[in-house]
Amino acid sequence: MSLLELTPAGLYCSKADLYIDPWRPVNKAVITHAHADHSRWGMKHYLAHHLSKEVMKLRLGEDISIETVDYGKHFLENGVKISLHPAGHIPGSAMVRLEYKGEIAVISGDYKTENDALSTPFEPVKCHEFVSECTFGLPIYKWEPQEKIFEAMNFWWSINAEKEFNSVVFAYSLGKAQRILANLDYSIGAVYAHGAIWNTNQALLKSGLEIPDIPKVTQEIPKSAFQGALIIAPPSAMGTPWMKKFSPYRTAICSGWMNVRGARRRRAADAGFVLSDHADWEGLITAIKASEAEKVYLTHGSTAVFGRYLEEVEKIQAVALETLFEGENSNLEDN
Known part of the structure; x- marks a missing residue:
């Protein structure tokens, strides 16, 4: 070089x-x-x-x-x-x-x-x-246009909400989480963020990035508030006790690795969206x-x-x- x-x-x-x-x-x-x-x-x-x-x-x-x-x-x-x-x-x-x-x-x-x-x-x-x-x-x-991915994600969320399941989407705290926030259909229900994602959102908002300022999941929020909601969490939250407050729920992983057959099953998620x-x-x-x-x-x-x-x-x-x-x-x- x-x-x-x-x-x-x-x-x-x-x-x-x-x-x-x-x-x-x-x-x-x-x-x-x-x-x-x-x-x-x-x-x-x-x-x-x-x-x-x-x-x-x-x-x-x-x-x-x-x-x-x-x-x-x-x-x-x-x-x-x-x-x-x-x-x-x-x-x-x-x-x-x-x-x-x-x-x-x-x-x-x-x-x-x-x-x-x-x-x-x-x-x-x-x-x-x-x-x-x-x-x-x-x-x-080979990625599909993100419009198709988010159309599928919003449809998945709406079906879960109709069946009285909460929806938990796992995505990186920086970049992917905000990309999801910018493309959700907020008419379906409420949206909440894990603390790690909320903190990242606040830093980006402070820097001048325009993204929805959604609430953070806290102990004070009653379980009933999460009914039909979509919660964005980092992959590290998968399978932890923190998830119990959202039961009953369905989970989804957002990753380019979801392009590989079987990746979602290995992670025991209900859905996988190919978003990288x-x-x-x-x-x-x-x-x-x-x-x-x-x-x-x-x-x-x-x-x-x-x-x-x-x-x-x-x-x-x-x-x-x-x-x-x-x-x-x-x-x-x-x-």
């Missing part, structure tokens, strides 16, 4: 003397987004998009040193021109563009190419080297080709299969990098 090197602490740009999404404490870290595998505790100074600021403070501590920058605004570090560009992954997610003496590298973090009407839509950035995830880098992964904040197979190919990169570095996911496709079919040089990024966790651990 001409502008980057992989070090024990993470991806490092020596010319600018900064790291992108490092996994060990460093002096200067540019953060692509606030998910835990990309935004970690212990950095002396953070830089991120402004929509990531309050969530990072919630997760990493109010006293972190953090500077924010808007999409497309350039700044210089030791002669390296740096800017953030929309990744479309979750609110505040960004690709990091580095330019030095005509050489351009882009680190994508995580991304999706479908406009979810919540996150700033993905914008391809032309470069010589592109660092890409490939969480769902297999041809079996990562690009599918076609989305990955589209994004990489749009970058016009001569060389692509694959950081996490199906690196072997996807890299072989890029080289043999698209004639793009691909190199797999061993990183600590996780993408969409197949064990459904919240990030």
Whole structure:
């Protein structure tokens, strides 16, 4: 890599003397987004998009040193021109563009190419080297338009409500939960949030994101208030005593992994909705080709299969990098 090197602490740009999404404490870290595998505790100074600021403070501590920058605004570090560009992954997610003496590298973090009407839509950035995830880098992964997914989810909720079941939907606290909130049919019933999701919502609202400000599930709310309601909870709440207050209920999991036959059954959920904040197979190919990169570095996911496709079919040089990024966790651990 001409502008980057992989070090024990993470991806490092020596010319600018900064790291992108490092996994060990460093002096200067540019953060692509606030998910835990990309935004970690212990950095002396953070830089991120402004929509990531309050969530990072919630997760990493109010006293972190953090500077924010808007999409497309350039700044210089030791002669390296740096800017953030929309990744479309979750609110505040960004690709990091580095330019030095005509050489351009882009680190994508995580991304999706479908406009979810919540996150700033993905914008391809032309470069010589592109660092890409490939969480769902297999041809079996092909997402349906989110309108169809939410039509099915709202119908599932309405049927449950008619049968006097409460509906509990499991989704990541940051990104996916807010995407669901933005697409629910609120005429069906009340909507509540687990505390972890409510706290994330408050941080995003404080940052200026426009999302429904739904109530938090508390002990003071009578059980009768949940009748016919939809409750959004992180995957970590699955099967815990916290769920008892919603009985009788039906459960659903929202994940790209629900695309795989049998995944829902293994998780003992009543329904599974194929909803991912990562690009599918076609989305990955589209994004990489749009970058016009001569060389692509694959950081996490199906690196072997996807890299072989890029080289043999698209004639793009691909190199797999061993990183600590996780993408969409197949064990459904919240990030």
